[in-house]
Amino acid sequence: MRPDLQIIAALVNPGARVLDLGCGSGELLKWLAAEKGVNGYGIEKDPVQISACVRAGVNVIEHDLDDGLGRFPDSSFDMVVMTETLQAVSSPDALIEEMLRIGEQCVVTFPNFGHWRCRLQLAALGRMPVANHLPHQWYDTPNIHLCTFSDFERLVAAKGMPIIERHVVDGDYRVHGRMNPLRNLFGTIAFYRLGRAIAT
Amino acid sequence: MRGASPSRSPAEGSVGLVEPRIAGFEEPFELQCQETLPRFDLVYETYGELDENRANAVLVCHALSGDHHAAGYHAAEDAKPGWWDTCIGPGKPIDTGKFFVVALNNLGGCNGSTGPRSVDPATGEPYGERFPTVTVKDWVKSQAMLADVLGISRFAAVVGGSLGGMQALQWAIDYPDRIAHAIVIAAAAKLSAQNIAFNEIARQAIQADPEFHDGRYFQADAIPRKGLMLARMVGHVTYLSDDSMGDRFGRELKSGDIGSAQDVQFQVESYLHYQGTSFSERFDANTYLLMTRALDYFDPALEFDGDLVRALAGTQAKFLVLSFLSDWRFSPARSDEIVDALIEARKDVVSAKIDAPHGHDSFLLPNERYFDVLGGYLDAVAGLG
Numbered sequence: 001m002r003p004d005l006q007i008i009a010a011l012v013n014p015g016a017r018v019l020d021l022g023c024g025s026g027e028l029l030k031w032l033a034a035e036k037g038v039n040g041y042g043i044e045k046d047p048v049q050i051s052a053c054v055r056a057g058v059n060v061i062e063h064d065l066d067d068g069l070g071r072f073p074d075s076s077f078d079m080v081v082m083t084e085t086l087q088a089v090s091s092p093d094a095l096i097e098e099m100l101r102i103g104e105q106c107v108v109t110f111p112n113f114g115h116w117r118c119r120l121q122l123a124a125l126g127r128m129p130v131a132n133h134l135p136h137q138w139y140d141t142p143n144i145h146l147c148t149f150s151d152f153e154r155l156v157a158a159k160g161m162p163i164i165e166r167h168v169v170d171g172d173y174r175v176h177g178r179m180n181p182l183r184n185l186f187g188t189i190a191f192y193r194l195g196r197a198i199a200t
Numbered sequence: 201m202r203g204a205s206p207s208r209s210p211a212e213g214s215v216g217l218v219e220p221r222i223a224g225f226e227e228p229f230e231l232q233c234q235e236t237l238p239r240f241d242l243v244y245e246t247y248g249e250l251d252e253n254r255a256n257a258v259l260v261c262h263a264l265s266g267d268h269h270a271a272g273y274h275a276a277e278d279a280k281p282g283w284w285d286t287c288i289g290p291g292k293p294i295d296t297g298k299f300f301v302v303a304l305n306n307l308g309g310c311n312g313s314t315g316p317r318s319v320d321p322a323t324g325e326p327y328g329e330r331f332p333t334v335t336v337k338d339w340v341k342s343q344a345m346l347a348d349v350l351g352i353s354r355f356a357a358v359v360g361g362s363l364g365g366m367q368a369l370q371w372a373i374d375y376p377d378r379i380a381h382a383i384v385i386a387a388a389a390k391l392s393a394q395n396i397a398f399n400e401i402a403r404q405a406i407q408a409d410p411e412f413h414d415g416r417y418f419q420a421d422a423i424p425r426k427g428l429m430l431a432r433m434v435g436h437v438t439y440l441s442d443d444s445m446g447d448r449f450g451r452e453l454k455s456g457d458i459g460s461a462q463d464v465q466f467q468v469e470s471y472l473h474y475q476g477t478s479f480s481e482r483f484d485a486n487t488y489l490l491m492t493r494a495l496d497y498f499d500p501a502l503e504f505d506g507d508l509v510r511a512l513a514g515t516q517a518k519f520l521v522l523s524f525l526s527d528w529r530f531s532p533a534r535s536d537e538i539v540d541a542l543i544e545a546r547k548d549v550v551s552a553k554i555d556a557p558h559g560h561d562s563f564l565l566p567n568e569r570y571f572d573v574l575g576g577y578l579d580a581v582a583g584l585g
Contacts, residue, residue, distance in 0.1 A: 017546070039546050041543055047569055050573070051572055051573060054520075054550055054552075054576045054577050055580055059550060061539060072540075076543075
């Protein structure tokens with residue numbers, strides 16, 4: 001399994017209820033169901049990925065995240081997971097709030113637009129960045145809300161959501177365990193585990 | 201066990217020639233309405249072979265006007281195969297190379313199973329309008345009795361579209377240990393006011409026909425053709441989408457000239473007349489009333505204070521819930537209600553929304569993605585045994 005999914009898998013308690021937003025081929029959910037007896041559901045809109053889930057026996061629900069998550073009741077899941085999808089939805093800030101309404105905790109991963117390669121391309125070449133972790137051209141990218149790690153942390157701080165855990169992986173999904181102060185420059189994909197906003 | 205297996209080598213993808221059979225049940229059968237049928241017959245067909253463990257049986261439940269003839273041909277010269285032949289056969293989504301498929305005509309039907317056309321042993325006359333109200337729950341109970349006769353203790357899957365999908369849902373609730381997978385296509389957990397309204401228009405059309413004779417048309421040697429035709433026309437319009445009717449008929453004329461406003465008949469009118477007329481030749485009016493009422497009354501959550509989550513709490517089956525984007529009779533939102541209740545009840549469920557243009561009728565028509573999901577799901581069912 002992909003190392004970022006391994007990090008997530010390790011966090012999930014046996015028998016937990018997990019909602020995976022943009023579950024792809026269902027790799028994480030299949031592993032969680034088999035190894036941890038997790039009651040998991042994936043949300044996906046891509047017919048090819050849905051077919052893969054169906055054939056793998058993964059609970060997949062065809063649903064477009066841009067239609068919101070209003071169909072899921074409050075606190076109906078222990079954990080809501082979204083891997084590398086945040087940057088492609090129409091309202092990432094509203095979606096994170098929704099994830100923490102539905103789930104006690106959420107896990108979000110996304111590519112870092114502040115990686116040095118991105119910065120260099122924009123600064124030196126004056127062109128929109130293209131990198132291994134961000135392979136699309138500006139005109140065909142599904143990533144309409146790219147952000148840097150710093151941007152994201154400002155958002156969750158403004159919302160009062162505690163960061164329970166944070167990891168940064170490099171382009172090969174190798175985990176850089178220590179919180180490198182230069183993560184916003186060198187990290188390609190970040191992993192954040194968030195809790196619910198503490199009422200003030 | 202051998203089913204009504206093909207007596208000639210089947211054409212590719214076809215189950216070939218099939219023969220209906222009749223199972224007779226001689227014990228009194230108590231219905232949900234608390235009336236009792238002294239005995240009843242169910243006519244059914246089977247396709248494929250039941251495996252050694254009797255674990256590969258798939259029950260196909262029909263919708264409003266369907267019957268036991270779901271696939272193959274009764275005679276080599278038949279113009280049309282069974283109603284779901286696109287989907288059932290060797291190599292098709294419901295693959296008869298893997299599954300033993302059972303299709304029946306529901307109780308109250310008019311194609312061989314005991315229904316309004318059958319003779320009431322108490323009077324020696326056809327039941328007609330006195331045939332008791334049957335419900336989806338009654339159907340499921342009678343289907344379980346047919347399964348007993350066939351030696352099937354547990355279905356690998358129960359599959360149905362529309363009213364058939366409701367039967368699959370009821371199966372999962374009523375017989376949790378006798379169904380491994382429920383495949384619910386273009387259905388709803390209960391009808392909306394709009395759905396009931398369309399059914400009532402259809403019923404009124406039949407009942408207002410002078411040839412209906414308060415349901416005693418057999419005795420009057422009449423058939424309420426006009427009423428049946430109207431009922432079918434209304435129903436048929438709700439099964440199609442605006443786009444599919446537009447693509448197929450547009451404003452094409454069958455005859456006449458709009459310019460001179462004379463003797464105009466649009467193609468769509470001609471089509472509906474044809475559909476209505478052929479339906480009125482083959483279908484029984486009392487059965488139509490009975491089937492539409494079974495649809496209207498369907499509400500498995502009712503006995504759980506209207507809580508569908510609680511109704512589903514005891515189910516053990518895994519679910520596949522499919523809907524079609526152009527279906528406005530049972531829209532994807534209605535399927536989502538089932539899916540959301542299943543998730544809340546912590547049941548295994550897969551759901552897909554198929555982009556097919558043909559409205560509610562899409563569930564009967566071939567579509568690449570529809571068949572990919574349905575076939576892929578059933579492949580997994582076969583693989584997992």
